[in-house]
Amino acid sequence: MPASLPGAARHSHLKDLDYSVLQQCMHCGLCLPTCPTYDATKLERNSPRGRISLMRAIADGQLEPTRTFADEMYFCLGCLACMTACPAGVNYAELFEHARAEAEQSGVLDSPKRSLIRSFTLRWLFMDLSRLRLVGYLLRLYQQLGLQTFVRRSGLLNLLPKRLRELEAMTPNVQPKFSAELIAPLTPAVGQKKYRVAMLTGCAQDLIFSDVNRDTVEVLARNACEIVTPREQFCCGSLHAHNGEWELAQQLARKQIDQFPPEQFDAIITNAAGCGSHLKHYAKLLADDPVYQSRAELWDAKVKDIHEWLGQIGITPLPAAKVPPQTVTYHEACHLCHGQKITAQPRQILRAIPNLALVELPESTWCCGSAGIYNLIQPEMATELLDRKLRHIKSTGASVVATGNPGCLLQIINGAKRENLPLRVVHPITLLAEAYRG
């Protein structure tokens, strides 16, 4: 058992964590070559092993959470490549979430500016998606009226500090219609219905990639599914869990379970890898909640990434080739390949599309630097990773990059824009929907 600091009364995420999770690491170092931050710096503290040692020192009462500890936890991408490499089965995902919660709880990173940003985004904007949509409508108006183009061409942006200019350049294009305008609350199966599924439309996904949500529903309908898509939905809480807001993540998990009672569906579908990786662990998140615990276990079993679900039920044969030939490469979102171990199904889907040549991407499982909001808070490292990803994409000669996560889509779209690359960056399910449409 870990020793406690004398007089330490406050709840500590790491001290209260099941100690066996912390003990699992046997310091073998096999994860080190797969860790992008260690690869960049070659410093032990920037490695999974080094980070776990820091976490364990806090759990053992040998170290108090310090600014250095917190910075280290935020330098970690949370990409989970170390989990894939680890022979001891260390649950780094769980350690990482508790370590960031510990960092937040200690207050070592607090500043008025940071508190304001976190209160506005995590505690206000993403707790009620009608607020996020309002921001989306305003941004859409700004873009559609040509104000964004005007501001960019006018040189006004040169008055901003460099970092703000960089952030402005990353502003995504908001879709002309959000999911509720594109998808009916109940979509019948095309032909015979075999399954009843729920569709999660997401938060940022709904604003920036509502077309991917529409394509997902269309593909599901063509594969014998009746789809329930409520107009009002909630954020899955992954943003909160990955940024140390444990209680808010729990609140959102309860709301999701209430809105989509798992016993009523054959599957609960997500097409965003980062969300799926979090959505499948509500039972752990609500482990101490006697009301929700058993429903959370059923929920976890019902949540399926769209590639995984299609792999499970088998896809309806596609019509003869009517789409033009295309050469596609596939970037594996970390939270799909490392977080959910889904690697074969997206490739099977792409290979099933007529006229599509799939070219393997070197280092396809290496993080692109998006990692939730990592590209906003750690721009140097994120840019380094993006450059590396773009180099590999260019080496394939593909004109299309497919990837199953909105963060990765945005990151690579922005990279292609920056380098003027004639690349189409797209979700695999969009390519499948296009093939069905012929």
Ligand code: SF4
């Ligand atoms: S999650 Fe990624 S960046 Fe963090 S320690 Fe593991 S491999 Fe390294």
Ligand code: SF4
């Ligand atoms: S996390 Fe796993 S692979 Fe890495 S040092 Fe510990 S036991 Fe070895």
